[in-house]
Amino acid sequence: MINGHHVVVLGAGYTGMFAAIRLAHRTRRAGVRITLVNPSARFVERLRMHQIAAGQKLADHRIPDLLAGTGVTFVQGTAAAIDPEARRVTVDGAAAPLAYDTLVYAVGSATDTAKVPGADTHAYTLNGPERAGRFAERLARLAGTGGGAVAVCGGGLTGIEAATEIAEAHPGLNVTLVSAEEPGSMMGDKARAYLHRALHRLGITLETGVRVAKVMPGAIELADGRRIRSDLCLWTAGVKVPPLAADAGIATDDHGLILTDATLRSVSHPEIHAVGDAAAVRLAYGQLHGSCQSGLPTAQYTADTIARLLRGKSVKPFRFGYFHQPVSLGRRDAVIQFTRADFTPVGMRLTGRGAVWYKELVSGSPLMTYRYSKRMNVTTVVSKGGRATRTSAA
Structure with a gap:
């Protein structure tokens, strides 16, 4: 019935x-x-958490407002x-x-900080606008000192987007992206090369092929024993x-x-x-x-x-079937790798202003989908x- x-x-x-x-x-x-x-009564746009982390203010979408007219009951x-x-x-x-x-x-x-010692106490995550906002506050204070070092741990799409956003918004900071794999490894050669040129242009230091062994106040320790200065650490590796x-x-x-x-x-x-x-x-x-x-x-x-x-x-x-891998590289650049159904890359890609427009369309599409889906x-x-x-x- x-x-x-x-x-x-x-x-x-x-x-x-x-x-x-x-x-x-x-x-x-x-x-x-x-x-x-x-x-929470706030709808979280997870695709934009890296923007909040870099200090940008986003619209505050409330779940009851998005549900208005649907008849759905909201329980917080x-x-x-x-x-x-x-x-x-x-x-x-x-x-x-x-x-x-x-x-x-x-x-x-959510991002998993439990597997590496110190990550849960000395690193920030993008697990929601409140935590991303706290990172942004610390980032602004660090940038205000005239310099400082930021380590972004995890070279997946989230880590790439966070590192480029931070480096673009705060060019006076030394940003290091630490990744066990090469950033953009899932992309085709040309799209990956474009991504790496963007990282270089933004002054981001790459530490690839190595894992983080420990997060400490003021530094991260790599599995090979080296220590990298980190006045502020953003953890984007692993999920739970x-x-x-x-x-x-x-x-x-x-x-x-x-x-x-x-x-x-x-x-x-x-x-x-x-x-x-x-x-x-x-x-x-x-x-x-x-x-x-x-x-x-x-x-x-x-x-x-x-x-x-x-x-x-x-x-x-x-x-x-998958069809693309969209990655923002700050507010003024992006790369879109188109794919086969199984997420492997094809020869087609989009870069520059066209990719920025495309990525923004992707990021904003869920809210538009909700509005139209009521009717x-x-x-x-x-x-x-x-x-x-x-x-x-x-």
Whole structure:
């Protein structure tokens, strides 16, 4: 029976927000109740956290405002426990547990500072606007002294974007990017060369092929024994997910991600749908990595799947193919590497002003998607990957 069916969405990041809004539109006449749970009332644009870290002020988007007109109920609080047998979620601060018929698990991920000694106490992260803002305050004070050293640990896309943003905004600082792998290693030769020219132009020092062994006040120690001065350290290496699902006895992988079937439902509890960073989604070419590019399609698919299941209709397996790797290099430069479905690069790329416009369009697209999704079914899947996604991975 559809009428009165209660869907609880845990997490109002990119995927949880989209899943809630799209599902509300798809079931607006069916009597389905939807509740969205999130610790903060502010919608976090994770794609822009490096901008806050560099000292830029961003718009403050409030979750209740984004949900206005959808009929979705917003509950501010942290999900503390899930009882999958009773189908209830305990939310800190709530008067009573939330009972659900269907659960959408979209709790996301965060930077992991637990694996390297000192990272949790002497390094900053981009885990939310408050923490990025605290880093920005320290950065401004350091820049005000006329010089100083900043170490950005982690050479993935987040680390690259943070390092270039900081170096551009504060040219008087010595910025070092420390990475176990070559920055841009996933790109083609020409796009990677362009990225490295941008790093050189901005005066960023590269320490590659080495891991950080310890973070200390005023320095970081590398695995080869060298120490690098660091008046301020930004940690962007490694991710973790909350232990919420694993603690509840829901089937997860070794990293705590919910194991899903071909329709993104929990293999142990099919009334639970997992999307975004907290879902272990396997396709023929491998497991999806956490990104907005793949996360929004999982949310779109899950909202449509729940709507179809409530109407007694069949669903097809989830399919998705990557198509780009967009990277900002400060506010005035960027590089876009276009890819095959499995995220490997092709010969096509975009750089310079055109890439800046493209990256800004990508960063702003989720909010625009939410606005339009209140009135229509907005498609976020650019590619289903063709042959690469037609067979599930083992």
